[in-house]
Amino acid sequence: MRWFRSGLTALAIAALVASALLTTLHERPATATPAAVAVGPPAGGSATTRVVLVVEENHEFGQIIGSRRAPFLNQLAAHGTLLTRYYAITHPSLPNYLAMLGGDTFGIRRNCRSCQVRAANLVDQLEAAGISWKAYYQGLPAPCSTVGRSGAYTRLVNPFVYFDDIRTSPTRCQRVVPMRELGADLASGRLPRFVVIAPDLDHDMHDGTVATGDAYLRGLYRQLAASPAWRGDTRLVVTFDEGVRGVRGQRGGGRVATIVVGPKVPAGVRDATPYNHYALLRSVEARFGLPHAGHAGDPGTATIPAIADPTASGAST
Secondary structure (H helix, E strand, O other), rough: OOHHHHHHHHHHHHHHHHHHHHHHHHHOOOOOOOHHHHOOOOOOOOOOOOEEEEEEOOOOHHOOOOOOOOOOHHHHHHHOOEEEEEEEEOOOHHHHHHHHHHHHOOOOOOOOOOOOOOOOOOHHHHOOOOOOEEEEEEOOOOOOOOOOOOOOHHHHHHHHHHHHHHHHOOOHHOEEOHHHHHHHHHHHOOOEEEEEOOOOOOOOOOOOHHHHHHHHHHHHHHHHHHHHHHHEEEEEEEEOOOOOOOOOOOOOEEEEEEEOOOOOOOOOEEEEOOOOHHHHHHHHHHHHHOOOOOOHHOOOOOHHHHHOOOOOOOOOO
């Protein structure tokens, strides 16, 4: 039986080598070519469910999808699920950010820096369920800073500091942090299960160009895809707070590009179901088994399969 045992040993070594090679291939960061966007599940990854939300600024669907100025976002859309009928709630920016986090605009109709909101929000739901969260803001001077403007950072894109029960909580404020903490959390595998990542105005297409924002997203994606946090079931959602105009004949904040991508997100899908920021909140809540807040619970608010359902293949146009 010695030859039999030797054969088994050789097979086991071969299997380990093959597994290591596959893991190495899956962990390579994406390059500039479309074929290099890795969307398959890496070998041996964690099964942790994670949603990473990145919000860009003030561009319509047609200014991004099909644009030569946004090659990476179009590459990402081809390798994930593109929501072709996704709409912002209103104008201007701030009410849309509040809608994403609280399921309502709370009567706020302008970009006010001193507004305060005393209402339940997604953070309350996540913490009640024991689900970790964190928000990373480029240019934020200090955790939970309430400064109106600092360089290219503006409070108007940070809904967390508008909610009283987040802004006044020292513990929660340690989870609304400058972007510099992201690299360390990714490298150590400490990225929470719900994450918001917000570029500053120079990199979110508000003050800077579409090309600059697109290049920033490419670098951010490479950083995420190369980290241990990407393994398992991470859903990266890239959307825009609002468009530059409303929808003809309707009140609202414009039709915006929204893309969902990740190791287990179907590639090349175009979902034509009507969605909005309340649907985004509803889908994050559904992903984590949470109740629905505000308008996220309305009967007419749809759930986005690419975010909420791990087995969904999406709906093609």
